[in-house]
Amino acid sequence: MKIFVTRMIPQPGLDMLTKEYTVDINPSDRVLSKDEIITGLKGKDGLLCLLTDPIDKDVITAEPKLKMIASYAVGYDNIDVATATKQGIPVSNTPGVLTETTAELAWALLFSVSRRIVEADRFTRSGQFKGWAPMLMLGQDVSQKTLGVIGTGRIGTAFALKSKGFNMNVLYTDEQP
Template sequence: MKPKILITRKILPEALDYLKKHTDYEIGATKRNLTKEEIIKKVRGKEGLLSLLVDDIDKKIIDSAPSLKIIANCAVGYNNIDISEAKKKGILVTNTPGVLTETTADLTWALIMAVARKIPQADQYTRRKKFKGWELDLFLGKEITGKRLGIIGMGRIGKAVALRAQAFSMEIVYSDPHRLTPEEEEKYKASALPLDKLLSTADIITIHASLNPQTFHLISREKINLIRKELRDKAITANAVRVYSDKDKKYRQSVDWYSSICSDVLVDKTDMVAPRTKNIQHKIGFVP
């Protein structure tokens, strides 16, 4: 008999075809997220749970599924799962590491270039039929070439961003609890700096730290205020991780003066653009 599993939301057909051969699956929903109560009801009697990053798999859900043997999270991150509770119950928890490195680095540069050259503003201006003709100072942006790029979090994604920065002849500095080896620093043309020094000197700051208790609200009001006043009108921040909360009024007030800030995802808004390619979704579904 095939094991029964719950897939909280419809995934790619190719992945469903594979699962059909090996499991008796139920899809919780197709165009919306399940509520916690719905997950609790549907996961009872299931041996497997295929969850998405938008699903908060907490103690209450885990306790409601005594037959559960595995929680397979269709995401690189797994902060949406109560790992300690799953461990107590002997439930295996898996994720899909490594598949988003290159695509997230690509998107990081899309964000940086978009805000540096004011592409969203120009696009909206044109769509609203406001463009009447060429003007010398219309949507003046900032140049990227030769600027100092500060990378906070020099893991897989941070390194991929650094490699792309070399094409712009940028000075690359980084802050990370674990310093790269001399050979790695040479490969990525990157120099280590304390976080405060990076914030006070970088023209562009990009954040790629994993979300954990140490990085939650990593860039606080106090950290933002470390940026030199003369840099505040030209600094760009790109955020590709769940570090901020858009409900944090202090954070919003801190960046009111900021020249440009862009983010793919907020800590309490889990949807993101980085994995939105068919190739990446296929990789997530079939990660070894």
């Protein structure tokens, strides 16, 4: 089986693919045009694409040997799933793969704001820091505060669960009761 990969992926994934399949990888670190994807797909059985790749009807029907489209992303809005389905080509994605990662990033942003990290970094780098002062860049604790979460899907739930370690009260809202 021959697979076209539209952009470089982490080495462990690449190793798994090359162990079992013949893999052709786009060597440039940029989004390919639709025509470039069609050219790369010639003679291939599988396509591993990213969320930035336009996988429309033209791409899907360009290679008659195409048997599988795998999206290296949670989302698949960039893929014409209806056309793939009509052609009998399964489409896969990676749901949940970034749930914890995204929840952790949200916490990093929360800490950055509550502790004024970016502001303090800029203050220090600009030469304004002259020494410790009791109120300088004090920031706010997150422990024992109330955390509001809008949307409790996979990511919102993971984000909220991490608040337990800070003994926070969690308020949330979601489309689904």
